[in-house]
Amino acid sequence: MNQTSEIVTRFRKLGFKITPQRLGIFKLLRNNHSHPSAEDIYREILKVHPSISFTTVYKTLQTLRDLGEINELRIDPERAHYDPNVRDHAHTFCKSCGKISDLEYQPGISAKEMDNRMSADFEVHSFQVHAVGLCSQCKT
């Protein structure tokens, strides 16, 4: 995810408007490594904008996703999570507590390299690597 100022410029250029709600969401996401769900973000932003609606959060996340500013992670079968870090990287997902963490392991190949390799058959947009299991707290 870019600097807030860059996103603001980008939004304006595309005819999107900048609202306090959106600014709050941008701020909440920047440097956020917790992989929040839409609901998580909604609950947090409520502290700053007590009358914001879930719909606004939801639609803003969609917009940011469509612009490639954030990734929508579909690791958790129960809900989507959002990640402002759009660089290629892997995740761990704990089946017990649902926590998603960044994983140091590198797949050894980027989405771009992957795309070059198999472009005849499939056009790769992103390349996702997940380790699913139990985190240190949950494995007894």
Next chain:
Amino acid sequence: MNQTSEIVTRFRKLGFKITPQRLGIFKLLRNNHSHPSAEDIYREILKVHPSISFTTVYKTLQTLRDLGEINELRIDPERAHYDPNVRDHAHTFCKSCGKISDLEYQPGISAKEMDNRMSADFEVHSFQVHAVGLCSQCKT
């Protein structure tokens, strides 16, 4: 997924019963490389068992998944897909038509190796690798 006869033995051993519906589902899944959703399986099995319910399909898939006979794939944000091939392997997911295919690329590391490497922090049960993008039919 094991041979049907082995699954039957395993089910009986665990106190689960063998019904024509379940046998039909076992047969439909064996050697199935199409990564069907529960709905897909339901529609297929209806041709053989016209009065089977979605609930039965759903519960049987859960049981097979819990026994490790099949993998529940959560690549498609819209629905779960099922794969009788439980060996480590990667998938492609087409954002446009939703098709899931097996991918030749090997992550270069198995879930077991992965687990050994990072066992201090996280207990890896499975290791999932997905290329998300557009299939040959959908990329214009």
Next chain:
DNA sequence: GTTGGTGCAAATAGTTTGCACAGTT
């Protein structure tokens, strides 16, 4: 003033569950 955003409420869709009856063992 024009256009897009917000927030409410309702619809959608996949998934999951409770329960009575039927089938397997």
Next chain:
DNA sequence: AACTGTGCAAACTATTTGCACCAAC
């Protein structure tokens, strides 16, 4: 006969949408 499975219907939950009013531009 005992106990699990089946099938129906309903509940649940995350997600998505329609629309009237509001705010950014």
